[in-house]
Amino acid sequence: MIKIVFFFFIFSLSAHADHGPVHNESGFESEEVLRLFYTQNDFRYMLEIENSQKLEDQDEANFTLGFKYRLFQNLKVGLFYTKAYGQRYEEDWIKPAAANWQWRDTEKRGEDHFTLELSPRYQFSSKLVGELRVSYVYNDFNSDQTLKARPGLTYFLFNKGKPWFNFYLHHEVYQSLNFSKNDIYESWSYLGVQYFADESFLLGPYIATRKTRWASTKTQEAILGNSYNGEVNGFMLGFVANFYFP
């Protein structure tokens, strides 16, 4: 019990630390994801609702709608639209007059993101599948373009011939195409397990580490008189629930 209280004490300290002009921070984060899949022939449609609580008091909510199409046996293409709230960019780190540096409140700022995704897959054995997911993301809010690459492995466990659990390991990097001084401005590593409660219902937790690199913009440099780089390291605990129709 003492350990749990200590854990939350540390968590609250790290999540609510005071920000200086250069924001370096590390601590715990959390995320909840709900997905609904609908399959029709080679198309699989997806509705995703994602809510996350990140360091520096950042609350994100993303609503994604789109589909994946199985172009070849080992290749899927996906097209998605996301309405995103709570996103932050380097320009959102501001210094209002007579106030400290702080993040602009973006929780109610809705943005339109469009994603084109390619995911070649390879089955190494009857239980192990590898995937390289490459995504191009266009952000209509600020015209930012990002290339994401996510290699990963998924291992399936079966019970009486039916999927029982799957374990996955992913690593994802975000490459800035037309913004940020840091080419690789964010990276994630995921380790998760999912339980097949039913053929149409799957749920499970995951842990992830996040590294986000911040760099000063010209406006910020003009105010500060110098440039800066910051790094935020998050350790995330997430939970996902997937429903499949039919």
Place this chain on the structure above:
Amino acid sequence: MSKQFLIMMFCVLLIPSVFASSAKLKYYKGEVLLNNKQILNKVGTEIPNGSVVITKKNSIALIEISSDKATKIIKLDQLSSLKISELKDKEGKTTLDLNLGSAFIKYLKKSKSSTNLLEVRSRSVTMGVRGTEFFVVRPMDKKQANDVWMCVNEGVVEVKNTDGSNKQLVKKGEGIHIKEGKKITKPKAYPWTKNLNWNMNPKKGSLENKVELESAYRDLLDYDYD
């Protein structure tokens, strides 16, 4: 008796032996039944036209159907039921009905004739054999009891509905899924067929096929969770 009469009599006696087709038990393991009554426990036992061969759990039956034009070897997996509906019709064709379970079928032509001399039926589809080696299976699970799967190891197999409404040619390395015994999918390579045991010679190793059909229903490459 004249010489001509003797020659004619010789030919009449010879005709059935030259064109006859017979099915025999070539190998067995475990409990194999003929028409759900007689226990087949002797290699070489003749299996009459119209008979049903049934294999119990952990059992295998190897059946050879020979004629002057072709030899067909059938490896009947455990928990299967195969009816030899027609050993040889007027055109010389053999017709088999797989009622339950799975079977590996090897077809060896003795002549260069392109005539299709083997037809395998299951549910409302027929498989006309142009190739030499293929596998047919029906799921045990009640939910998929009306499905049929087939894959080809050598040659080509023509799959069609009995009403002729759909027809597909399945080539070497490809498989096909007949959903609900009617809807024939397009042929493609299925990962689950990679580990099928095609061996039909007990001297060359185990005949047991350990691939579970459940794996056919779990296309891991199609699995999306995010």
